[in-house]
Amino acid sequence: MEQGLLPVIKKYGNDSVALYLGNPCAHTMASATYIRTLAKSLNTKNMYSSSTVDQIPKHASCGLLFGSPLTLPIPDIDRTNYLLMLGANPFASNGSLCTAPDFPGRLRNLHKRGGKLVVIDPCRTKTAHQADEHHFIRPGTDALFLFSLVHVIFREDLVSLGKLADHVLGVEGVRTASEAFSPEAVSDHCRIGKDVIYRIARELAGADKAAVYGRMGTSVVRFGTLANWLVDVLNVLTGNLDREGGAMFSMPAHMPSGGPSKGKGFKTGRWKSRVKGFPEVMGEFPAATLADEMETPGEGQVRAMLTIAANPVVSTPNSNRLDKALADLDFMVSIDFYLNESTRHAHVILPPASPLSHSHYDFFFYGMSVRNIVNFSPSVVPRNELEMDKWEIMARLASIFSGMGAGADPKAIDDFVIQYMVNSAFPDGESKTPGHSRETILSMLEKYEGPERILDFLLRTGPHGDGFGSSPEGLSLDKLLLYPHGIDLGPLKSRIPEILKTASGKIELAPEEILSDVKRLQSFMEKPPESQRVLISRRHLRSNNSWFHNIPKLVKGKNRCTLQIHPDDAAELGLNDGGRARVSSVAGEVTVPVEITADIMKGVVSIPHGWGHDRPGISMKVASKNPGVNSNILADENQTDKLSGNAVLNGIPVSIAAIKESGGK
Numbered sequence: 001m002e003q004g005l006l007p008v009i010k011k012y013g014n015d016s017v018a019l020y021l022g023n024p025c026a027h028t029m030a031s032a033t034y035i036r037t038l039a040k041s042l043n044t045k046n047m048y049s050s051s052t053v054d055q056i057p058k059h060a061s062c063g064l065l066f067g068s069p070l071t072l073p074i075p076d077i078d079r080t081n082y083l084l085m086l087g088a089n090p091f092a093s094n095g096s097l098c099t100a101p102d103f104p105g106r107l108r109n110l111h112k113r114g115g116k117l118v119v120i121d122p123c124r125t126k127t128a129h130q131a132d133e134h135h136f137i138r139p140g141t142d143a144l145f146l147f148s149l150v151h152v153i154f155r156e157d158l159v160s161l162g163k164l165a166d167h168v169l170g171v172e173g174v175r176t177a178s179e180a181f182s183p184e185a186v187s188d189h190c191r192i193g194k195d196v197i198y199r200i201a202r203e204l205a206g207a208d209k210a211a212v213y214g215r216m217g218t219s220v221v222r223f224g225t226l227a228n229w230l231v232d233v234l235n236v237l238t239g240n241l242d243r244e245g246g247a248m249f250s251m252p253a254h255m256p257s258g259g260p261s262k263g264k265g266f267k268t269g270r271w272k273s274r275v276k277g278f279p280e281v282m283g284e285f286p287a288a289t290l291a292d293e294m295e296t297p298g299e300g301q302v303r304a305m306l307t308i309a310a311n312p313v314v315s316t317p318n319s320n321r322l323d324k325a326l327a328d329l330d331f332m333v334s335i336d337f338y339l340n341e342s343t344r345h346a347h348v349i350l351p352p353a354s355p356l357s358h359s360h361y362d363f364f365f366y367g368m369s370v371r372n373i374v375n376f377s378p379s380v381v382p383r384n385e386l387e388m389d390k391w392e393i394m395a396r397l398a399s400i401f402s403g404m405g406a407g408a409d410p411k412a413i414d415d416f417v418i419q420y421m422v423n424s425a426f427p428d429g430e431s432k433t434p435g436h437s438r439e440t441i442l443s444m445l446e447k448y449e450g451p452e453r454i455l456d457f458l459l460r461t462g463p464h465g466d467g468f469g470s471s472p473e474g475l476s477l478d479k480l481l482l483y484p485h486g487i488d489l490g491p492l493k494s495r496i497p498e499i500l501k502t503a504s505g506k507i508e509l510a511p512e513e514i515l516s517d518v519k520r521l522q523s524f525m526e527k528p529p530e531s532q533r534v535l536i537s538r539r540h541l542r543s544n545n546s547w548f549h550n551i552p553k554l555v556k557g558k559n560r561c562t563l564q565i566h567p568d569d570a571a572e573l574g575l576n577d578g579g580r581a582r583v584s585s586v587a588g589e590v591t592v593p594v595e596i597t598a599d600i601m602k603g604v605v606s607i608p609h610g611w612g613h614d615r616p617g618i619s620m621k622v623a624s625k626n627p628g629v630n631s632n633i634l635a636d637e638n639q640t641d642k643l644s645g646n647a648v649l650n651g652i653p654v655s656i657a658a659i660k661e662s663g664g665k
C-alpha cells in the first residue's frame, strides 16, 4: 500500500489523493478520534464524505445561524406538544440528527399526552400513518412551504421571540425575504392547500411548546440549505429555540461547554474545487463532483483514493460514471469488511477487526441527543491477533503519509495525539487542579490507549468531568465503567447565549449567503408548477444504506427494491403490480419491479437506495442473489444544492415505461 500511494503523492502531490469517509465513520470511536490526524497527515484538499449526500445543508445553515456547523438544534420530542416533521421517517430510520432510542415510542407518547404530530412527506410512510395529520408535498418544494409559514407568521403578527429577543439579529431581513412567499404563491408548487398552510402556521405559532424538524427529505434536494435554514427560522420566530419542548441543544459530556458567547463565525468557500469551483463546506467538496475531479486532467487531478467505510458507487449520484472513474485510478485503498461495488476497485482492502471487538462511545450522536446521556460499551469479544483495531489502521496510514513508514508503531502516533490534545487544552502548562502539570495529566491517562484514552481525557475535561481531581465526583472513563447502562445526565437545558459562536455573538437569522440564494427560490416559484414525474428514495427498517443486504435474516421475505407508484400513474403508464418498468433520467436507466400503492403521491415514484449488488467482481453471496437496482444510476450529479453542494437525490425527474414481458410466466 505504501508502495502504491506514496509514488502517486510524490509524482502528483497530496491533492491527487482523495479521502472519502462513509457513513459508518460516524459510528466508530476510531474515526471520531483519528480521522483528523489521518486527514492532517494526508493534507489533501480532496476531502469527501457521505455528508454531502446527506446532512451538509443542515451544517451549513446552522453554521451561518449559530456560528458553528455542529451546533444543531434537536427537537425536544419528549416535552413538545406540537411537532412539525418534514421529510423524515423515524419509524424506519429511528430518527436522524436527533438521537432518541425508541423514537417511535416517544412519538406515540407525544400523541398520548395530547400533543400533535404533523408530517409533511410525499409518501404516506409508517410515521405519517401514525401522525395526527399528514400532507403530501411535491418533492423539492419544502423551502417554499416553510417560507410561506414564515410569511403567515409575520403577516399575522405572530412572531414571538420570547427570551431570544436579545439574542437575535436579522428578523427584519427574514420578514422582507418572506414577503413573496405567500401561501397563495406556493400552494400549487407544493400541492398543499393554502388553507392548510395558514392553519399550520397559526397552530405552530400558537402552541405553547412546538418544534419544527426536517431531515433527508428537506436536505437532499435542490433548496436543501434554504429548507434547513427555514426550519430553524421557524423555531426562532415562534420562540421555541432553546426552550423546553422546542428545539434545544444537547450538551455532550465529552465536549467543552461555556466560554465566550462569540466566535469567529462560520465560513464556506475558503477554497474551491478545481473543476467546478464548488466552495468547500466544513473542509469538504461535494461527493457529486468527485468524478469530475478524477476524470479532468491537470494539476491536482485525483489519481488515487482512500475510502473508509464508504460505498460511493452505490450512495452517490451518477453511479455509473463514478464506477468508471474509480476503475481508472492509479491506486485505491479501502478500509472495509466487504468486497462491494466500490471496494472492488481497491488495490488493497484493509479489513478492520469485528465491531464486537471494539469498544464504543457515541462521540457524534451525543451531540444531538434528546437527553444528555453518556454511555460506554467495552468490547465484548477479544480481537484476533492478526486483526487490527480501526484506530491502529488509521494511525498506520497516518504514519505512511507523514513519512514515518508503514512499519512505525501506531502507539507513537497515539502518544503524539494525546500530547497534542493535552497541550492545546492547557496552553499554560497547568490544569485547573493546582500543581497538575501536563506531565501529571499524561501520567493520569496512562491506563488507556487509543480512542479510549482520548475519551477519558475528554470526559475528564468536559462539563461533567472530574477535572483530573478538581471535581472528584465528576466523570472519567473509570467512573463510566461502573455504569454498564450509562448515565442519564437529564433533559436538555437552555444553552443560549453560551453556545453561540457567530462574530456578533447573536443568532444571525438573515445571513447574506442565505439571502442571496432566496432569489433562486423565487425564480423557481415564478415558473409554472412542475409536473414531471420525479423519483425519491426510501429506507427500510431491515436495511442500512448499502450494506445490510448480505445478511440472510435482513433480506429474507419479499423483494423490497421496487418502484412504488400511485395507482393513477400506474394506470396511465400501463404498469401492473409485480410487472417491470424501465425508469430513465438524464443520468441513466434501470429496470425495476413495480409496486402499486396509494401511499405515494401522484407524480412521484420511489426506489430505495443502497441496492444494485450485481456488478462483476463483488463478493457478497447473499446480496448478489437478490441484487436489486442501484437507484443512484438515475441521480444527476449536475444537480446540487447551491450553498452546500449537497447532491439532489430526492426529486429526480424521470420517465417511466412498462416493460412488456414476452412469453409465459
Ligand SMILES: Nc1nc2c(c(=O)[nH]1)N[C@H]1C(S)=C(S)[C@@H](COP(=O)(O)OP(=O)(O)OC[C@H]3O[C@@H](n4cnc5c(=O)[nH]c(N)nc54)[C@H](O)[C@@H]3O)O[C@H]1N2
Pocket (backbone or CB within 6 Å): 023, 054, 086, 087, 088, 089, 090, 092, 093, 094, 095, 096, 120, 121, 122, 123, 125, 137, 138, 139, 140, 141, 142, 215, 216, 217, 218, 221, 536, 537, 538, 539, 540, 541, 542, 543, 544, 545, 650, 651
Ligand atoms: N433502518 C434504517 N435506518 C436508518 C438508515 C437506513 O438506511 N436504514 N439510514 C440512516 C441514515 S444514514 C440516515 S441519514 C437516516 C435518515 O433518516 P430519515 O431522514 O428519517 O429517513 P428517510 O427514510 O430517508 O426519510 C426521508 C423521508 O423524506 C421523504 N421525502 C423525500 N423527498 C422529500 C421532499 O422533497 N420533501 C419532504 N418533506 N419529504 C421528502 C421520503 O418519502 C422519506 O419518508 O436514517 C438512518 N437510519
Ligand SMILES: Nc1nc2c(c(=O)[nH]1)N[C@H]1C(S)=C(S)[C@@H](COP(=O)(O)OP(=O)(O)OC[C@H]3O[C@@H](n4cnc5c(=O)[nH]c(N)nc54)[C@H](O)[C@@H]3O)O[C@H]1N2
Pocket (backbone or CB within 6 Å): 021, 022, 023, 024, 028, 050, 053, 054, 216, 308, 309, 310, 311, 312, 314, 315, 316, 335, 336, 337, 338, 340, 352, 355, 390, 537, 538, 544, 545, 546, 547, 609, 610, 631, 632, 635, 649
Ligand atoms: N438515492 C439515495 N442515495 C443516498 C441516500 C438516499 O436516501 N437516497 N442516503 C444517503 C445517506 S443519508 C448516506 S449516510 C449515504 C451512505 O453512503 P456510504 O457511507 O457511502 O455507504 P454505506 O452503505 O453506509 O456503506 C458503508 C460501508 O462501510 C462499511 N462498514 C461498516 N461498518 C464499518 C466499520 O466499522 N469500519 C469500516 N472501515 N467499514 C465499515 C460497510 O461494509 C460498507 O461498505 O448514502 C447516501 N445515498
Ligand SMILES: [Mo]
Pocket (backbone or CB within 6 Å): 023, 050, 054
Ligand atoms: Mo445518512
